[in-house]
Amino acid sequence: MTSKDTGCQYCMESLHGRKFALKEENAYCVTCYDSLFANSCEECKMPIKCDSKDLAYKGRHWHEACFKCAKCNHSLVEKPFAAKDELLLCTECYSNMYSSKCFHCKKTIMPGSRKMEFKGSSWHETCFVCQYCRQPLGTKPLITQDNENYCVPCFEKQFAHHCYSCKKVITTGGVTFNNQPWHKECFLCAGCKQQLSGQRFISKGEYPYCLDCFSNLYAKKCSACNNAITALGDAKFISFEDRQWHSECFNCVKCSVSLVGQGFLSQQDDILCRECGSAM
Incomplete structure (x- = not known):
């Protein structure tokens, strides 16, 4: 500074031959300027005098020597930094304390670098690759198996089952029948073609059938109620000569007493208990 x-x-003291400072085009001696206008340093709380460099950030001020990382204490002068909870941090300390860690390499994902996120975890872009072919997955469709990510073609080569019916890949879900995988939408009744997934069915040879189709095509009919006798529900039935009965239907046609485990008589198409048969 020069004299004025x-x-x-x-x-009002003369500034001739003395240092001075200007504020809004008005001249002040150094002592008056510091007492009137000097900002307090955020770090040391001392005034930042006019012969010191005043570093400001978002309305706060520091001496040049006090402008340091709150974690490692290294100077932030002319270096990139970040603010967190009113603390100033160098980019390395900020990254170590607050930045995401890569799920694959466990290293910090530095601010400004591209980050991939999937299922609540983060990856470096170069770490987010197919486990099999090692090509970047980016935003391409992927499938996860045992916490590892695969592009769809590699997953299909390595793990996917092919539907026994349509021969296409089963990516999710599916049904197993006769030790073969099926898409749910391909697992149909061999008779009426109704979808069987989630329903009760009966197999005949290599083919599944809904209850109605199996009953109509293959099930024996009860000689009493004429309904099908299937292996579902109460599988017990009575067979005599070429006729069959549900166990609950095997009753005397005259007095309706159950004949299961009892002696009985046959008269033409009727079955009778011994008492009713002897009375006739």
Whole structure:
């Protein structure tokens, strides 16, 4: 600074031959300027005098020597930094404390670098690759198996089952029948073609059938109620000569007493208990 012929705007003492500072075009001696206008340093709380460099960030001020990382204490002068909870941090400390860690390599994903996110975890872009072919997955469709990510073609080569019916890949879900995988939508009744997934069915040879189709095509009919006798529900039935009965239907046609485990008589198409048969 150079001398000025006028006096200090505050104390009015001559500035001739003395250092001074300007504030809104008014001249002040150094002492008056510091007492009136000097900012307090956020770190040391001392005034930042006019002969010191005043570093400001978002309305706060620091001495040049006090402008340091709150974690490692290294100077932040002319270096990139970040603010967290009113603390200033160098980019390395900020990354170590607050940045995401890569799920694959466990290293910090530095601010400004591209980050891939999937199922609540983060990856470096170069770490987010197919486990099999090692090609970047980016935003392409992928399938996860045992916590590893695969592109769809590699997953199909390595793990996927092929539907016994349509021969296409089963990516999710599916049904197993006769030790063969099926798409749910391909697992149909061999008779009426109704979808069987989630329903009860009966197999005949290599083919599944819904209850109605199996009953109509293959099930024996009860000689009493004429309904099908299937292996579902109460599988017990009575067979006599070429006729069959549900166990609950095997009753005397005259007195309706159950004949299961009892002696009985046959008269033409009727079955009778011994008492009713002897009375006739």
